Amino acid sequence: MDGNRTTPILTRRHFIVTAATAAGGLMIGISAMPHLARAASVMGQPWNDDTAAAHEIDAWIVIDPDDSVLIRYQRSEMGQGSMTAVPMMLNEELQADWSKVRIEYASANRNHREKKIYGDQNSNSSRTINGSQVLVQKVGASARERLIAAAAAKWGVAATECASANSVVTHKPSGRTLRYGELAAAAATVKLDKEPAIKTPDQFTFIGKSQPRVDVVHKINGAAKFGMDAQVPGMVYAAVLQCPVPGGKLKSVDEAVVAGMPGNPVVVKLADAVAVAAEGTWWRARQALARLQPEWDVGEAGNTDSAQFFREYRAALDGPAKTARKQGDVDQAVPAGGKTFEAVYETPYLSHSPMEPLNATVHLQADRIDVWVGTQDAYEATEKVAKFAGLEAEQVYLHNSFVGGGFGRRDVSDEIAHAIAVAKVVKKPVKLIWSREEDTRHDKMRPMAVTRFKGVTGADGMPTALSIRTVAGSIVKAAGIPLPPNGVDFVAVAGLAGNGYASIPNVNVDYVMRDTHLPVWWWRAPGQNQNIFALESFIDEMATANGQDPYQFRRKMLAGKADWLAVLDAAAEKGDWGKPLPKGTGRGIAICDDAGSLCAQVAEVTVSPKGELKVNRVTVVMDTHYIVNPLSIAEQAEGSVIFGLSAALYGKIEVKNGVPVQGNFDTYRMVRLAQAPKIDVHLLASGGPKWGGAGEPAVPPLSGAVANAIFAATGKRIRSLPIMDHDLSGST
């Protein structure tokens, strides 16, 4: 922290621990074990107490005389591995000895004070690499050239005669060397005539080889500090109960009932919630909160339920719609020997449910606020904190922590708003924690959607027309992003208006915006996570009804698209497509593009005569165009499969009397080890102009691949999620 007006117990600790790397294996088949070889480190507490270190080359890089290198990582680490991958990208240019590199979070406060020197700080939309690559390459290249210039000046030689590698600058003609640690002070003062060009992909020597994630060493011993782990002297604990019907208001609450309870509980009334702050433990706050019987003004929303929402969405399929894409004429006559298809697909609201429930710890003072939180966007959260607290952004010290799961949820800052509101009343540092039930029910949900497909296939069995209309909530509107002139929420139709199937001559994609009182937000692979289930299932319907192999059917539809076909073919090959299976077992395939990457999956499932479903295996092929850290990309693919599978098998938030029903993991079920399939991941890097993301693209194909596998095994078509709501008994 800057300054010394607060003294958090969180001490600055450095953990230097040997970690792992994998040898080679850039392309297909990287699931091999990494071998312990290299060292790198990060602090268990990811932010530094003092961001103005003594030996800075610049705001990003500190090199100490002992050659240790500190790289500041500007975005968030929530398990996606970017705290390792982004510094790897920087080090591709810097050419420091990776074993001596430590990493910490860049300060959002400094970013505000120094004209956004770190650029954007968000980790969302799978774009941490995509959105950082050019910037951090420039930063690394500039530092390297300044280190070289400093060496050249010391030797009185031309910089062009010098080269750098592994934290050492060498004068090539004489063989003289200087270590980065010896050059850093001089390099910090060097002004280059012009900034160096960054490497092109053919010049990369460091990235592309697996490096163990630098955060993992602190996640096996309790050392990693998450937002909820902040401990501030004198802090009280706060629990919160929001209006059970989202959007409703607090009418009244009798505070007297908590009098005399342990921890001197204080009731704090908020516009849409009531909170209790107590001394000693969060449990005391929660116990006191449980005794309150608040009255709420829930409005008309209190009379709504899920069945009604789905009826209304279905009815809206026949109302006015906005056109997202139109090509050819979908209404032309069905060709001779052709077939027509129509199906409606439905997907429910979902909660993000990160394992660490939302929380924030704040210390509000007259001219300064400190916030400890795990956020996906430290810069934007800083701006919001300033607004909540009535301070300037420069007075906000936001200590971003390891993030206990985000998936799109952790950039709203509603939990921080609560904590600040409580702090204003109790005038003490406050650690506010949402219960799991609050976290689930007051999520900003994945929107529900009802999507109707009408398809025509010709005499050859291939599609000639596809008409899609989706009724869905608008994340774009919720986020305050202006809609494009066509009035279509581009997230709501993501994946429907294309998915590579450009070979269909006549296509309509329409959108009907429809929201309920439940707020919606970005949820891992927004739009795609439900649209690809529906689209890839409907494609399967047309294929199987025409007696065509679903894989070959897609191949024909993707004719001429080499990158798509490479991914699809690899998935079919690695997933043993076409190999014989026992009765009751089937394979399904699905493909999508998402976050600039391509992903195809083959799922193998078994359905017992009693209707019990087991997903045996999922094969993932992902083309991210470029690969920084194969290990963490594979991990993201594995995790995405499980994340997608929880949604596919169990995921639904229902509404009754306006209240989200599911509140905890007993009713909002998650895949556990017993349901976890074997997952094999194969990576492709096809190059090209775009760097693809890795956190999201393996989510969308999963539910379609599984549903298509169920059809292959049983002949039953899954047209709504979750799958647990379907009776599969007697089908095998």
Added chain:
Amino acid sequence: MITLTVNGTQHQVDLEPDTPLLWAIRDAVGLTGTKFGCGIAQCGACTVHVNGQAMRSCSVPIGGLDGANVTTIEGLSPDSKHPVQAAWLAEDVPQCGWCQSGQIMAAVAFLKQNPAPTDADIDAGITNICRCGTYERLRRAIHRAADLMKA
């Protein structure tokens, strides 16, 4: 006043007897490696060892624990080199990491009962939730830990 020995150190905990062990550990003892995930013993993020047994500490009131020996993730080994921790590191298991203290504590207790588990044993014996979906590596890490413990 309830006496708890946590990772070998005795603590006098002045909290109500209905306080779940989790909050005594986090808020009174001040060890934050044990995590809150659900509060109803569903997810296992809060798993610790009480007198050698794995327990979901969010649902164990301290009133019945006077004199108990509690081991948290911080006390599992002095150097983070317990075979289960070593296996977790080698397999690069954690992603966000929030559930992993509990996963590790559950795995340590499980391996005591099942020193050479099959996949099916693991699936039945480890029921903690990982929202990031690290199960593939977690399963491998348990096998690896079993091998390390044999060696």
